[in-house]
Amino acid sequence: MNAPAALPDPGAIMRLSTAFWDSQTLLTAARLRLFDTLADGARGADEVAAALGLDARATALLMRALAGLGLLRPEGDRFANTPEAATFLVSRSPGYMGNVIRYSDQLYATWGELEQALRSGRPALAAQTYLGDDPARTRAFVVAMHERAQGIARALVGVLDLAGRRSMLDVGGGPGTYSVLLTARFPGLRAEVVELPGVAAVARELVAEAGAADRVAVRDGDYRSADFGHGHDVVLMSGMFHRETPAACRDLIARAAACLAPGGLLVVSDVFTDEGGATPAFAALFGLNMMLTAPDGGVHADADVRRWMEAAGLRDMRVQPLPPPMPHRVVTGVRR
Template sequence: MSAGSSSEAPAAAGHAASAAGAGAAPGRAGPDPSAIVRLSTAYWDSQVLLTANRLRVFDALAAGPRSADEVAATLQLDARSTRLFLRACAGLGLLELEGERFRNAPAAAAFLVSTSPGHMGNVIRYSDQLYGAWGQLEQSLRAGRPALPAETYLGDDPARTRAFVVAMHERALGIARALVSVLDLSGRRALLDVGGGPGTYSVLLTERFPGLRSEVLELPGVAAVARELVAAAGAAERVSLRDGDYHTADFGQGKDVVLMSGMFHRESAADCRSLVERAVACLEPGGLLVVSDVFTDPGGALPTFAAMFGLNMMLTAPAGGVHADADVQGWMRECGLVDIRTAALPPPMPHRVVTGRKR
């Protein structure tokens, strides 16, 4: 972020407040400008978290409280700037002040320290990498193209691809426990995990449901990293990876579960409908199709996070966006599935899981 853009924002916020205020008669209730003022600088908050995570501020405080000078010396930062920055972190609730020293707030200690089992730093680093793409929202709206070519993080750039796969893995570890609680795969044997990314769901589902084996279908660059993660989890016997493009690959026969997680948001409605059709064709009678993703309510504007997620995908994938789970239910119905239902994962996870059974 440039210093120029930050220094102009307060003026914009003040302008929004006074413009709205000028429209309201004294003493009369009018529209409240607070949300507009807040939105005009909301990126400040994000940039503080993203930068603190990138600089590993939370690791620097993992052993206990330290002064701003000590943190600046450890991270090789300017002392005066670091003091302002750490105070802002404290203002946001990421750190706590103890006299002149700063310590991690409980949530930061649990989720932002790299040695913590709940570490989310790689997921946050992935958001950090997309910050520049969000700065090109206007260009993307004009051109109808993503600001970040998807190939960059799906194979072409090895470092970005690895960062993407590791972020998906970390996120999946957090979500999987909730997914397992809404998904009973007892007695199932053959899972096809389409666009299975790091393979984390396959690893955890085959662990949770003994007898289940999974084949993960993925693009070669992503599959190469996923193979390492699956092997590191000791799951190579239960989970295999197949290089392929899910638009053209043969889904095979005799599957009793097909999982399509986090991939509909990359695809048009027509392609999603076709993926559902091909999934149904490879299922045995009684087989289960599971489609998990961020979905909106009908109309597409709510939940707010889902509508914003649609923009994030528009910025990073050629057909990226967001669908309504009601649409997925409709495609499943058209393809002959029964017992169709949506389950929402518990907050803070924004995901909904749509399932349907083949007769």
């Protein structure tokens, strides 16, 4: 008699079915600023509960769960921040990621509406809410992009050589962080950010705060119709293809190619999948996240972007991943 075939392991499915426990534990602790209460050293759950106005028994359960997730370290009956929590989750730390986490927190309820979005084909969250209509959410979105961009732009500086380039158009440049950091890294480079008015207003504040208003201009505009000008050395399109259909991306690439000087560089940076769209898993999930939050939101394959650049007459296309933990890839092409 043949031995019965071994059943596949259900462990991964079981883990996925409760993965939201992990997220909500982190998001809630970050929202409560629990990690701040441990910034000066280990404390017991009772003390933390009293400091935050929480129930002591529930707080002890939360802190043990955070320890299980590697964010706290038990020391007898007290808990300390791990190095990761101290660096990224304490608000006075220069590496604080609170705004990025707050943005994920705001999307938690939106993800709960995945089924409705699949039925209707429409985003669960109206994009205008965070792109101008609701000033508080718009500011939160722009500040979260700014925080995240600081890490990404530093990585981008490592893979892009813009030495000798003088004029950069930063299409959908959000908080302007890339323009600020790239113009600081490459002296002589000036940038113009094109952004929706509600976002542009916050971007102007951030650019001024960074002391970069003399080299980074922010222009109100809809990139679907705005005049891109001409003779630019660099066009940067970062984190916007995931809001657009393939046809719109092709149009943006064609207009970018047309506004570059000969030898000018088009830089498209985003989360991209491999050919086929299913890997990396984070990128495929990111497509769902964008479907939930933008009318044409999704994710593209970097190979498609490369083909669209080729069709627009660009040459010397390159695809480079940003260094981990960034999930982004950068596709570049040069105008003939």
